[in-house]
Amino acid sequence: MTPAVAARPRTTVRIVRFDAVQRTAHWVNALLFGILMVTALPLYFGSIAGVVGRRALVEQIHLWAGIALPVPLLISLLGPWGAQFRRDLRRINVWTRDEVTWLKALGRRAPQVVDKFNPGQKLNAIFTGAAIVVMLATGAMLKWFRFFPVDWRTGATFVHDVFAFAIFVMVAAHVLFALAHPDSLRSMIRGWVTQVWAARHAPGWLAEEQSKVEPDTVS
Amino acid sequence: MGHDLLARLTTVTSLRRPRQRVDTAPGGGAAAAFPCAHSLALVSANPTGTTRQGAQQRVAVGRRVFLGLVGLGAAGIVFGAKVQNVLSNVVGSGLGGLLPLGDHFRIYSISGTFPVIPRSEYRLEVTGLVDRPQTYTLDDLESMPRTTFVKDFHCVTGWSVPAVHWEGVRLSEILDAVGVQKAAVALRFESYDGADTESLTLEQARLPDVIVAYRMLGAPVTTEHGGPVRLYVAPMFGYKSLKWLSAISVVDQVIPGFWEQNGYPLNGWIDGSTGATDPSLTGGAA
Numbered sequence: 001m002t003p004a005v006a007a008r009p010r011t012t013v014r015i016v017r018f019d020a021v022q023r024t025a026h027w028v029n030a031l032l033f034g035i036l037m038v039t040a041l042p043l044y045f046g047s048i049a050g051v052v053g054r055r056a057l058v059e060q061i062h063l064w065a066g067i068a069l070p071v072p073l074l075i076s077l078l079g080p081w082g083a084q085f086r087r088d089l090r091r092i093n094v095w096t097r098d099e100v101t102w103l104k105a106l107g108r109r110a111p112q113v114v115d116k117f118n119p120g121q122k123l124n125a126i127f128t129g130a131a132i133v134v135m136l137a138t139g140a141m142l143k144w145f146r147f148f149p150v151d152w153r154t155g156a157t158f159v160h161d162v163f164a165f166a167i168f169v170m171v172a173a174h175v176l177f178a179l180a181h182p183d184s185l186r187s188m189i190r191g192w193v194t195q196v197w198a199a200r201h202a203p204g205w206l207a208e209e210q211s212k213v214e215p216d217t218v219s
Numbered sequence: 220m221g222h223d224l225l226a227r228l229t230t231v232t233s234l235r236r237p238r239q240r241v242d243t244a245p246g247g248g249a250a251a252a253f254p255c256a257h258s259l260a261l262v263s264a265n266p267t268g269t270t271r272q273g274a275q276q277r278v279a280v281g282r283r284v285f286l287g288l289v290g291l292g293a294a295g296i297v298f299g300a301k302v303q304n305v306l307s308n309v310v311g312s313g314l315g316g317l318l319p320l321g322d323h324f325r326i327y328s329i330s331g332t333f334p335v336i337p338r339s340e341y342r343l344e345v346t347g348l349v350d351r352p353q354t355y356t357l358d359d360l361e362s363m364p365r366t367t368f369v370k371d372f373h374c375v376t377g378w379s380v381p382a383v384h385w386e387g388v389r390l391s392e393i394l395d396a397v398g399v400q401k402a403a404v405a406l407r408f409e410s411y412d413g414a415d416t417e418s419l420t421l422e423q424a425r426l427p428d429v430i431v432a433y434r435m436l437g438a439p440v441t442t443e444h445g446g447p448v449r450l451y452v453a454p455m456f457g458y459k460s461l462k463w464l465s466a467i468s469v470v471d472q473v474i475p476g477f478w479e480q481n482g483y484p485l486n487g488w489i490d491g492s493t494g495a496t497d498p499s500l501t502g503g504a505a
Contacts, residue, residue, distance in 0.1 A: 050443045054332075056329065097278065130289050145376050152300075153375075154299060154300035155299030157299075158303045
């Protein structure tokens with residue numbers, strides 16, 4: 001077999017980075033996050049609440065968008081159509097030592113070999129997944145507060161607020177990175193990247209694609 | 220179908236064993252691209268024996284980070300109340316509004332918009348089983364004996380605002396002024412928003428830290444906080460402190476208010492007991 005490095009990457013050759021299932025899941029998820037973040041503002045800031053009013057309606061929209069939040073991810077992950085999504089989830093789980101070092105150095109030291117996703121992207125995905133779980137749990141506690149002691153309600157409010165704050169920061173960063181990297185953004189809209197892009201940003205993944213080796217499986 | 224889904228879920232979750240060693244980089248190309256010196260440096264930094272394959276050895280840390288974040292959330296639920304108190308004390312109230320610490324009010328209203336009532340048009344009607352039904356203006360209320368205290372505002376959903384300054388007239392003063400008849404059992408409160416109602420028993424209404432408030436946070440009660448006049452029932456959760464107070468009627472039975480009809484407890488005692496108030500306001504007799 002020809003070594004991966006021998007194949008010269010070309011701009012004319014496209015590789016699928018995100019399949020239709022992943023893209024749909026991403027944008028439905030993004031829409032729900034958007035609705036939740038917009039409706040969160042008047043629920044949290046009294047000054048905005050005064051302008052917007054209709055608290056009961058805003059609250060209902062926030063509640064139902066929250067309940068719907070895990071649905072697109074679960075459907076796209078668990079169905080027979082989710083093979084590539086599940087493979088990418090495995091990539092996000094598996095980090096090289098190099099990437100762990102990057103995380104511990106808070107990104108000051110770039111990883112040597114970039115797989116399909118760089119450590120920042122992996123962290124964003126992991127954070128988003130964890131945030132969904134935490135926000136869903138604490139949000140449910142605030143909605144059905146009668147079943148929990150007052151201290152826990154206070155804690156749930158606190159966690160919901162702190163994670164909301166973190167979500168705003170992460171989403172803002174995510175959007176800024178996407179806008180700064182149009183090729184990455186396009187791959188989440190139309191699905192593909194060029195070989196040249198992959199060679200530059202995800203050489204490990206390109207080598208894997210070129211050698212047609214299935215991504216490593218974890219038994 | 221169900222089995223199929225379960226099997227897939229198991230596949231997804233099967234990568235959850237922590238510190239699991241996974242095979243080396245695909246094709247070996249990536250690993251080979253790096254000189255051993257780099258790997259050696261890492262080996263010496265991590266003398267655990269698990270790093271023999273160096274920088275490109277793979278570990279399943281994603282799951283650990285995920286569970287760590289979820290665990291932080293769970294810990295926050297259980298210990299958050301304490302953390303928040305410490306942070307609020309350290310940061311102080313000035314920065315509190317900027318940080319997501321929740322020591323500021325969340326504004327609730329039932330109706331679509333806040334009722335805006337000019338000071339000169341404000342009226343409080345007191346009717347029902349009373350000897351002398353009255354309609355108070357804001358000037359009337361302000362000329363009555365004034366009560367001020369600093370107390371926390373606690374919402375039943377868990378957020379609270381520490382050390383809020385309250386000022387107004389005790390509900391018991393108003394009840395004494397109108398003369399409550401013998402058949403009376405409870406009070407029913409109505410709001411200018413046309414939707415919110417509340418109830419208190421006569422006994423609860425006569426507690427010394429239950430006031431008809433016209434000043435709060437050191438200023439006249441703002442529209443969003445229920446101004447110009449709202450109820451403040453200190454020993455109970457916030458939903459009992461009806462905003463934009465328009466009418467009080469003295470009645471012969473407890474009529475559940477808006478929030479009680481929506482499942483909230485009739486008696487919203489903050490301490491969960493059957494009754495309590497601040498001993499400092501009653502001279503020690505709680």
